[in-house]
Amino acid sequence: MTAQLIIGDYRKSSWSLRAWLVLKTANMAFETVRIALEQPGTKAAILKYSPSGKVPALLQDGMVIGDSLAIAEWAAETYPQCTLWPSDSRVRAMARSAAAEMHSGFTNLRTQMSFGLGTGDVAEALTPETQGEIARIFQIFRSLRSASGSTNFLCGDFGIVDAMFAPVIFRFRRYGIALPADLQAYTDAILNYAPVQDWMALAAAEA
Numbered sequence: 001m002t003a004q005l006i007i008g009d010y011r012k013s014s015w016s017l018r019a020w021l022v023l024k025t026a027n028m029a030f031e032t033v034r035i036a037l038e039q040p041g042t043k044a045a046i047l048k049y050s051p052s053g054k055v056p057a058l059l060q061d062g063m064v065i066g067d068s069l070a071i072a073e074w075a076a077e078t079y080p081q082c083t084l085w086p087s088d089s090r091v092r093a094m095a096r097s098a099a100a101e102m103h104s105g106f107t108n109l110r111t112q113m114s115f116g117l118g119t120g121d122v123a124e125a126l127t128p129e130t131q132g133e134i135a136r137i138f139q140i141f142r143s144l145r146s147a148s149g150s151t152n153f154l155c156g157d158f159g160i161v162d163a164m165f166a167p168v169i170f171r172f173r174r175y176g177i178a179l180p181a182d183l184q185a186y187t188d189a190i191l192n193y194a195p196v197q198d199w200m201a202l203a204a205a206e207a
Helices: 014-025 044-048 070-078 089-104 107-112 128-148 160-175 181-192 193-204
Strands: 005-006 030-034 058-062 063-067
Touching: 005 014, 014 070, 014 160, 014 193, 030 070, 058 070, 063 070, 063 193, 070 089, 070 160, 089 128, 107 128, 128 160, 160 181, 181 193
Parallel strands: 005 030
Antiparallel strands: 005 058, 058 063
């Protein structure tokens, strides 16, 4: 049976985007099952697939893998030839640390700058905490690119850490947060990455 990835709306679900990008990068064959969020029947619809009641969830070989990072780790183990984590052990440790920090942190940025694929929105005056989180993200980007020597994505080819931060790039784009000149190439690489372009096209069709 073909694996199924249960996701939310293309326009709204940043965590779904992360898992979807990882599986696409791994060249995995899977069926996407989209469930509209914020509807009266959303919870019940998700529970048909995922006991956590949350998206994303990957249904594979009779098991359910919930959470974007767990799905990403499964994909990295299942498709080692795709080098979803950097091959260098030091850079890999740094990338894992950055992905985990994104997974569990940056709550002020998430609150003030909600995920969206559009442009031209204006955020309320950014709090010092949000500004600090933006500065921290820039620091992460620079440290990974410096450690890996990458001039494209964070650690060479597109990988899990890029998937974890891709929605942040969309947040910056939506609210007109300019990246420093030395990081603009990374923004361009994310937005031009073929699976990201595919997701944007699916979101446009959904809208």
